[in-house]
Amino acid sequence: MAFFIKLSLWALAFVPLIITESVFFPFIFGKVVMIRVFVALVSMLFAVHVIADAEFRRGVYGRLKLVAKNPLFVTTTAFVALSIASTIFAANPFRAFFGDVERGEGLTGLLYFYGFFVYSLLVFEKKDWIWFFRLNLFTGVILFTKALVEISEGAVRPGSFTGNPAFLGGYFLFVIFAALVSFYYSKKEPVWKFFSAAMLPLGTIGLFLTQTRSAMAGLVVGVLALIIYGAFHGKAIMLWKGFSLRTVAFATLTAMIVVGSLFGTTKESPLWQRVPGFNRIANFTFMDATVQTRLISLGVSKNAIDPAKNGMQKFLIGWGPENFSIAYNKYYNPEYYRYEHTWFDRAHNKLMDVAVMNGALGLLAYMGMWISVAWLVFRRKGFSFDMMAALFFGGAFFFNLLFVFDQVSTIIPLFAFFAFLSHVSTVEDVAPATGKEKKAYAIAGMREYATYGSFGAAGLFFTWALIFWTIVPYSQMSTYLTAIGTKNVAGILQNPEAIFEPYTFAQQDIRGHFLNGLTQYYGKAPQLNPLIDDSIRRMEELIAKEPTNPRYFLMIAGAYDRRARAGDGLDYFKKAEVYYHKAGELAPMRQDVMYAIAFNLSFQGRTDEAIAVLRTVLTVDDVSPETHYFLGAILSEKGGDYREALKEMEIAMSSPTYINFRDEQTVNIYQLFLKRTYAARDKDNFLIVAKRLEIVDPEQAEMARQMEDMVRKGQWPAINFN
Numbered sequence: 001m002a003f004f005i006k007l008s009l010w011a012l013a014f015v016p017l018i019i020t021e022s023v024f025f026p027f028i029f030g031k032v033v034m035i036r037v038f039v040a041l042v043s044m045l046f047a048v049h050v051i052a053d054a055e056f057r058r059g060v061y062g063r064l065k066l067v068a069k070n071p072l073f074v075t076t077t078a079f080v081a082l083s084i085a086s087t088i089f090a091a092n093p094f095r096a097f098f099g100d101v102e103r104g105e106g107l108t109g110l111l112y113f114y115g116f117f118v119y120s121l122l123v124f125e126k127k128d129w130i131w132f133f134r135l136n137l138f139t140g141v142i143l144f145t146k147a148l149v150e151i152s153e154g155a156v157r158p159g160s161f162t163g164n165p166a167f168l169g170g171y172f173l174f175v176i177f178a179a180l181v182s183f184y185y186s187k188k189e190p191v192w193k194f195f196s197a198a199m200l201p202l203g204t205i206g207l208f209l210t211q212t213r214s215a216m217a218g219l220v221v222g223v224l225a226l227i228i229y230g231a232f233h234g235k236a237i238m239l240w241k242g243f244s245l246r247t248v249a250f251a252t253l254t255a256m257i258v259v260g261s262l263f264g265t266t267k268e269s270p271l272w273q274r275v276p277g278f279n280r281i282a283n284f285t286f287m288d289a290t291v292q293t294r295l296i297s298l299g300v301s302k303n304a305i306d307p308a309k310n311g312m313q314k315f316l317i318g319w320g321p322e323n324f325s326i327a328y329n330k331y332y333n334p335e336y337y338r339y340e341h342t343w344f345d346r347a348h349n350k351l352m353d354v355a356v357m358n359g360a361l362g363l364l365a366y367m368g369m370w371i372s373v374a375w376l377v378f379r380r381k382g383f384s385f386d387m388m389a390a391l392f393f394g395g396a397f398f399f400n401l402l403f404v405f406d407q408v409s410t411i412i413p414l415f416a417f418f419a420f421l422s423h424v425s426t427v428e429d430v431a432p433a434t435g436k437e438k439k440a441y442a443i444a445g446m447r448e449y450a451t452y453g454s455f456g457a458a459g460l461f462f463t464w465a466l467i468f469w470t471i472v473p474y475s476q477m478s479t480y481l482t483a484i485g486t487k488n489v490a491g492i493l494q495n496p497e498a499i500f501e502p503y504t505f506a507q508q509d510i511r512g513h514f515l516n517g518l519t520q521y522y523g524k525a526p527q528l529n530p531l532i533d534d535s536i537r538r539m540e541e542l543i544a545k546e547p548t549n550p551r552y553f554l555m556i557a558g559a560y561d562r563r564a565r566a567g568d569g570l571d572y573f574k575k576a577e578v579y580y581h582k583a584g585e586l587a588p589m590r591q592d593v594m595y596a597i598a599f600n601l602s603f604q605g606r607t608d609e610a611i612a613v614l615r616t617v618l619t620v621d622d623v624s625p626e627t628h629y630f631l632g633a634i635l636s637e638k639g640g641d642y643r644e645a646l647k648e649m650e651i652a653m654s655s656p657t658y659i660n661f662r663d664e665q666t667v668n669i670y671q672l673f674l675k676r677t678y679a680a681r682d683k684d685n686f687l688i689v690a691k692r693l694e695i696v697d698p699e700q701a702e703m704a705r706q707m708e709d710m711v712r713k714g715q716w717p718a719i720n721f722n
Helices: 001-019 024-053 054-067 071-088 093-098 106-123 126-152 165-184 190-210 213-233 247-267 278-282 289-304 306-317 324-330 334-338 350-379 387-402 409-425 435-440 445-485 489-492 507-521 526-545 550-570 569-586 591-603 607-620 625-638 643-653 664-679 681-698 698-712
Strands: 239-242
Touching: 001 024, 001 106, 001 126, 001 409, 001 489, 001 591, 024 054, 024 106, 024 445, 054 071, 054 106, 054 213, 054 306, 054 445, 071 106, 093 681, 106 409, 106 445, 126 165, 126 190, 126 387, 126 409, 165 190, 165 387, 165 409, 165 550, 165 607, 213 247, 213 278, 213 324, 213 387, 213 550, 213 664, 247 278, 247 681, 289 306, 289 334, 289 350, 289 643, 306 350, 324 409, 324 591, 334 350, 334 507, 334 591, 350 387, 350 409, 350 664, 387 409, 387 625, 409 507, 445 489, 445 507, 489 664, 507 550, 591 625, 625 664, 643 664, 643 681, 681 698
Parallel strands: none
Antiparallel strands: none
16 A cells, blocks of 8 residues: 555656646646645545554654654644644635635645645655656656747747746756756666756756746756855765866856856847847846836735734734735735736745745745755765755755746645655664664554544545545536537526536636626627626625625626626616725725726716826826826817827827727727817827827828828818718
């Protein structure tokens, strides 16, 4: 049975390869299901084995006594315990516990990752870890091959089976670490030694193909860590013909300095633009949109953990797992909208993620995990290849996490790294137990029942969570997407329980998609009206259960807006307004929320109020062209003096966002300006309008040029614009 436990844990080396098309976020949730299936299987096998096999039970108890003293085990366990506390007191406890489909985390996900950490630490011996790392090398080969296929098909930054180049880059850091460890332990196995050696450059090339700057910078930090370790411990380690590891370390450092200097002085050269990875580094500036949004996010995160603004509870234990977006929306910085319009659910800095979601205590425990890594490495006297490889990955991946966040493709490798380091620094460092010591590991009385109970409870929890909190949401998504994909919308009404009941963490994606997909048919397909009504009702149920996400309110408000515009009655504009204002309460500084409120007021004929809302937005953000565009559009509808409306529109249309923008509304607005400026004999503004019409309305460009020529000559003949 122990072999099947190990086999199930080995299977998780292939997690990054799993994609499931029948759910939302296919690159994520399929991996989540695989993790939970195998951890649940391990938990049940483990519980049965502990109860039925006294020898196995004594071995587990002895291993627990050893690892319980390991600082990495202690800090990892403390982090999980504090995450439980954060969940209990979370702003949205449901989301904190279950997470969401897009990330597959939450407390439930963390417990599965922790389960893998504990079970692998209790049953794996060194040879088992070697096989786990070798299997990850095979995964790395497949990911690398798929990345090459994507590049051949035109992809600039491949994501392979992870779906995202940032996560793929992070995983290749683990591949390099796995190759180092596998190479070292394959001394008498030339085939594995060669394969492991080959994966070192392959993993490095794969990392550069992703062009993920954080992972590439992490690689540099990891190599510097290797150099430092080699310089301190490598004097007596002879590598080749009298060259010691220390000599090679200094030579490598010299080479890095030379290459870095050469790159720094020639980065404008076209040569670097053709080298994957180096091209993005060469073009890096602190004004990059990605850099700016991350810097802004750090400031928002700082406000979210400020005890003066949110109290000591949120400062100490945070807002709760998967509750980052609640804090982010509350303290949203309008400057963010200048660079990106997406809704952040992560800080793109793991430390700030932990600080916001788990508080200062959670951050202390999380940092304790990484400090434990460094302590375990440097406490080992003399040279150790294990510790050198661990220092490389610890430094590289930690630095990478300062600019991104982890994901299921990299979280399992990270917990595997923690478990492996705990193993080699505790289990391998302790002499094998003698027969007398083994007897001391025998469990009796309450300790025996506690052992049965703890592992039995873990088995029941992981199995229950797999069935009801994983398989059920999977089935709901699959059933819904199948019905939508085959256009069998009537089937949704005939068997709604299979999709909408019970309420699971997948319902936000199902119901949001259901609502947005149907509201486009308002006034166009009367036979769908019952389904449309049902989609609104389902969304209102969602809001009642989780009233902390402004996007839910925007969705249903938008549905009511569309319903009113389709002719179902102006009262629906009023209903939409209520939901828009609730979204505004949760995200008071987001421009797009204020835009939605302004448009809703405009639809109701309350133009002055709409204009006032947009002018308020200008007080906090007068740079984003959207504000100027929408203000100009509504001012033009109001009538009266056109000059302010034209000024706002020109500010927007002169920006990179709108410089080549062509749509019917813009054409109509500028045609209206053309009539008004012509009627007022306003030569300067007329020429501005005519020139803009040449761009936004190519079909009428020639006519606009002819009128422009006449006005320049001072000719204003009577024209019937109708």
